[in-house]
Amino acid sequence: MxxxxxxxxxxxxxxxxxxxxxxxxxxxxxxxxxxxxxxxxxxxxxxxxxxxxxxxxxxxxxxxxxxxADRRRTPTDPGCVHHLAFNVSRATFLQVEARLEARGIGHSGPKDRGFMDSIYFKDPLGLLIELACYKFEPPMGCTHADVMIEAHRRRVAAGDHHIQEVHLADAIEHLVEMRQQSLSSDRLPKNPYV
Structure with a gap:
């Protein structure tokens, strides 16, 4: 198979x-x-x-x-689409509330999802739409999914409930270390101010 x-x-x-x-x-x-x-x-x-x-x-x-158009919420039974999420820039995300309100479109208000910020509203046919903005940029040569899986591993190891910024930052540092070579034999954190 x-x-x-x-x-x-x-x-x-x-x-x-x-x-x-x-x-x-x-x-x-x-x-x-x-x-x-x-x-x-x-x-x-x-x-x-x-x-x-x-x-x-x-x-x-x-x-x-x-x-x-029927604005009632679309079904959320098993097998139905719950929502569609679209990526927006941080600059756009910061304008979403005001721009939806200017059109008279109700929304959830911003939601902090740990690794991203989201806002939800319905399309004219009742389908839930999410506009999402990642809190991080993946390192060169990596994807958002690469960062997410490494951040997940770190969250689980720490026993934390959900992904937080510290998991993302540590995941990015790890991915850079794994993907980018260095002439240094010791890449541990240093304090040059002592």
Whole structure:
């Protein structure tokens, strides 16, 4: 038996309401460029809109002019999507509350998740959206996942409840030490001020 190794998210497709609601939210609120438009090839009564969330991957929406937006929370039963999270810069994150409030969009307020900050709100169809901002930048040549797994190991070893900034900082230091060579034979911390 062999795995079917994936290499990232190709796209996520959501069932939307009418075309304009989708464009107004995904591009008009979240700033995702509307990059492709064609019929749903499996259902001629639907459109298929494509948006770039900022990393070249795609969020696609099936639209139908007979469907209307329903703002009630989407189901959270087993097998349902709980929420979608999108990365934003620190500069943008610091503006999210005010910008949502300027549009009259309710939100959770900022949430400290230890390794990131988040804010939640619903799209016009009741899907929970999270805007997240990492508290760290991974070292050159590493990914956020590399830092997360090392920070997790350090959190577990310390017996801490959840990842905190100290775990992230120590994980980054460890990854730099492992990935970047040095001419020094002793890379332990030093105090040059004594």
């Amino acid at each position: 062999r795995k079917l190794q994936v290499q990232g998210v190709h796209h996520i497709t959501l069932t939307g309401a009418d075309r304009q609601t989708s464009i107004d939210f995904w591009e008009g609120v979240l700033g995702m460029p509307f990059v492709f438009d064609q019929p749903n090839l499996d259902n001629p009564d639907e459109g298929h809109l494509y948006f770039d969330p900022g990393d070249g991957r795609l969020i696609t929406i099936f639209t139908n002019e007979t469907r209307k």
